[in-house]
Amino acid sequence: MTPPTIRPARPDEYDDIARAWMESWVSTGLSPRSDGLLSDLRARLPREIANGWSLFVAGDDGTIAAMLALHLPTALFDQLMVVPAYQDRSLGRHLLAFTRQCLPDEIWLKCVRENEKAWRWYEREGFVFEKEEVNPRTGFMMKHYRWKKR
Incomplete structure (x- = not known):
């Protein structure tokens, strides 16, 4: 493409x-x-x-x-x-x-824990896992990631 x-x-x-x-x-x-x-x-x-x-x-x-x-x-x-x-x-x-x-300089994101394809991709792209917490609106467990410029 x-x-x-x-x-x-x-x-x-x-x-x-x-x-x-x-x-x-x-x-x-x-x-x-x-x-x-x-x-x-x-x-x-x-x-x-x-x-x-x-x-x-x-x-x-x-x-x-x-x-x-x-x-x-x-x-x-x-x-x-x-x-x-x-x-x-x-x-x-x-x-x-x-x-x-x-x-x-810095980016943060949340990804549904069960969406393994996505969060594994973010990790390969340099995002670092910070924490997990439930999204109160959806009930999904969310993985929080951050990327910072080196």
Whole structure:
């Protein structure tokens, strides 16, 4: 895959972004695909943006292949979701490099403990495990990681 175009998301894309988010999340095996999940993600996008998310999309030829949500004021790498058809093509690595340009000194993130593929990838990319705690809203046990510039 050639380097993807990474750009700010537009409000008219929120429906497509929510679908991409759902497909990526469902691919983890942690939740089934459902209209309720899609509805929740659609509602969450504008709410999170109002609360400070910088939302980006990546893709080619107008297709949304991935979404990236950063909360720049707190250095939070909040969401990285790659549509299953685009997984294992280094798209996540491109988005992480973009994140490191936006947050060059320090980044922190949370990852569902049962999503082993994701947290093992973060560890290979230099993130260091700090702690685990339950997300009170979802009930998932979350692993907290931090990356600092050397």
